[in-house]
């Protein structure tokens with residue numbers, strides 16, 4: 001029986017993780033979960049999965065949850081609550097499904113407590129990849145990628161020698177505006193941007209997919225997860241999201257991982273690695289699909305991907321600022337304060353204003369994250 005804690009159980013990844021777990025109750029025990037503001041769903045989850053510990057965003061919400069869950073359930077809140085969920089129970093594996101760099105401290109707490117990580121919260125690696133990687137090395141825990149592309153690469157690398165990899169290619173759907181030119185992006189609405197062609201995901205990552213920031217994050221995530229240089233990481237547009245990514249070896253052999261776009265497959269793989277068993281998902285029928293399509297990446301069309309590569313290569317606090325400025329820009333776009341094309345302008349302005357520090361400690365990461373947020377918030381058009 002594997003003991004699991006979930007940070008962000010009420011979100012898209014969190015609910016799909018619980019879906020996998022409810023299909024195999026003999027294999028998993030839920031130790032702790034956290035939600036933010038969706039107490040209705042969180043209370044249902046606590047009553048169904050009976051974790052010992054649960055966390056919410058605020059003290060008021062914790063009081064509400066406490067009144068509606070079995071006696072003996074410990075209810076905590078805020079950042080301390082997330083850290084407790086990450087580290088304080090007997091969980092073997094912590095699924096990090098919080099959105100944004102607020103996932104960093106709880107993820108580090110889980111690693112410090114010797115937990116294996118099922119990593120969905122990619123912003124953690126973007127913001128402080130060197131710190132997370134070093135903590136993982138010191139503690140000897142496993143980081144099992146949940147992000148579909150990284151799960152694909154992880155599966156392709158199984159039993160292979162990383163030194164014999166020439167490069168990896170991360171596939172990109174192109175997001176909600178994949179068939180529009182840049183000129184056609186003027187005036188697009190939040191509702192249109194939230195229509196991802198292949199995946200049903202949380203709002204923030206759906207916007208990140210449309211700007212291609214998500215793919216930029218995934219390049220940086222792959223750099224840290226697989227210890228590859230940026231020159232070894234390519235991005236290719238593949239509108240169907242059936243080939244989830246692939247690895248090319250020095251002998252020109254390519255290994256790819258395929259499947260229908262359904263996050264429950266990579267989630268379950270992270271929960272059960274190295275074992276596999278049946279998932280409640282549809283099998284891929286290539287004959288029914290008939291054709292798969294590919295397009296070369298256009299960095300003029302997607303400047304956020306160019307900025308992500310530049311930030312990753314620069315390193316230090318630059319990816320921290322790239323991430324934090326993007327978090328604010330996306331929040332402002334979702335609130336209707338700025339346009340879709342102004343998201344990239346906010347990021348670019350923050351990157352230009354920022355002075356990069358090499359090899360930053362956690363305090364400096366935090367400071368620069370706060371600086372970038374406040375600067376991105378202050379930009380007026």
Ligand SMILES: NC(=O)C1=CN([C@@H]2O[C@H](COP(=O)(O)OP(=O)(O)OC[C@H]3O[C@@H](n4cnc5c(N)ncnc54)[C@H](OP(=O)(O)O)[C@@H]3O)[C@@H](O)[C@H]2O)C=CC1
Pocket residue numbers: 007008009010011012013014034035036037038039056057096097098099100120121122123146147148199200201202203204205263
């Ligand atoms: N969704 C997907 O298919 C994929 C997601 N990812 C990554 O996984 C991560 C999660 O994404 P996704 O599931 O889509 O995001 P969602 O927005 O759907 O879920 C986010 C989770 O974080 C919680 N949360 C938000 N703010 C707070 C807060 N202040 N305090 C405590 N909890 C909070 C939410 O709680 P509540 O809703 O209760 O407020 C929710 O449980 C992201 O890093 C994303 O990039 C990666 C690959 C695929």
Ligand SMILES: CC(=O)[C@@H](O)[C@H](O)COP(=O)(O)O
Pocket residue numbers: 147148149171172173174175199205208209210214215263
């Ligand atoms: C499901 C998943 O892993 C997302 O990160 C996905 O990659 C988003 O799709 P695109 O960024 O390719 O549009």
Ligand SMILES: [Mn+2]
Pocket residue numbers: 147148149218
């Ligand atoms: Mn992905």
